[in-house]
Amino acid sequence: MVAVHGYNFDVKKIADYLRPFRDNVAVSYDWGSPKNSDLDIAYEKGLLANEEMDKLLGMDSSYERNVYLKEAISKKLASSVNGKEADYFNWIVKVWGGIRTYSKSPEYVRKCINTLLNDNYLTFDGIASMSKIVSFMFPDKYIIYDARVCYSLNWILLKNKASDKYFPVPESRNTKLNAFDIDVIIRLANMENYQVSQTVNPTSRTFINQRDKSLYITQEEAYITMCDLINIINKELWDDNDRRKVFPFYTEMILFAIAVEEIFIDIANSCKLEVGC
Numbered sequence: 104m105v106a107v108h109g110y111n112f113d114v115k116k117i118a119d120y121l122r123p124f125r126d127n128v129a130v131s132y133d134w135g136s137p138k139n140s141d142l143d144i145a146y147e148k149g150l151l152a153n154e155e156m157d158k159l160l161g162m163d164s165s166y167e168r169n170v171y172l173k174e175a176i177s178k179k180l181a182s183s184v185n186g187k188e189a190d191y192f193n194w195i196v197k198v199w200g201g202i203r204t205y206s207k208s209p210e211y212v213r214k215c216i217n218t219l220l221n222d223n224y225l226t227f228d229g230i231a232s233m234s235k236i237v238s239f240m241f242p243d244k245y246i247i248y249d250a251r252v253c254y255s256l257n258w259i260l261l262k263n264k265a266s267d268k269y270f271p272v273p274e275s276r277n278t279k280l281n282a283f284d285i286d287v288i289i290r291l292a293n294m295e296n297y298q299v300s301q302t303v304n305p306t307s308r309t310f311i312n313q314r315d316k317s318l319y320i321t322q323e324e325a326y327i328t329m330c331d332l333i334n335i336i337n338k339e340l341w342d343d344n345d346r347r348k349v350f351p352f353y354t355e356m357i358l359f360a361i362a363v364e365e366i367f368i369d370i371a372n373s374c375k376l377e378v379g380c
Contacts (some may be wrong), residue, residue: 169356
């Protein structure tokens with residue numbers, strides 16, 4: 104077991120589960136962005152240079168494009184952005200990320216980033232948006248905290264008994280993930296935690312929240328714990344001379360890619376519920 108911010112994980116079991124999917128991720132990764140029209144917007148806003156645009160347009164797969172984008176955009180954000188932060192952050196979250204309701208100011212984003220860098224904390228409110236920006240700025244350290252990533256990782260932890268703590272899952276619009284709700288599966292697998300005794304009031308509005316505390320990593324610690332855990336797993340997955348070993352988003356992309364097919368099928372084939380006295 105490896106301790107990450109006070110939580111224990113069997114990194115070898117997690118890496119062993121992911122290893123068979125490692126070499127196929129370039130094909131299975133199915134994030135529909137960036138489309139050519141998305142790249143046009145990035146170019147118009149100055150987020151991509153001519154040569155970067157040419158390279159991206161010459162790439163066929165979403166996987167190739169997104170790997171290259173991490174490098175290109177992180178360099179851009181590390182340099183002087185000349186007051187274009189709002190345009191850049193909006194492109195990452197709204198255009199590339201598809202979160203059309205995003206409306207945070209650059210000042211708010213910078214405040215969140217400073218808190219993350221100084222205090223290892225990123226607010227869970229809006230985590231899907233904020234983690235996208237952070238992952239583009241610092242691809243060698245931070246990843247996207249995504250519902251699919253959490254779904255895959257939580258199932259791997261549960262099935263392989265690789266931890267007794269799980270990550271809080273952001274809301275998802277995916278019908279498969281919602282049909283086989285991973286939180287429900289985790290709770291059913293730990294049903295003794297929710298059984299009612301004379302000292303517990305099940306009618307309390309906070310009953311589930313209180314019981315969940317013994318199973319879930321806190322929202323305050325969730326992001327930095329996941330980032331550091333994925334970094335460790337990523338180093339386990341790749342050879343020493345492989346540049347992918349340096350960037351945790353490669354493991355994040357595997358977790359994202361396998362959620363709605365391989366993980367969904369594994370859950371369907373692994374779970375059986377018997378109800379009776």
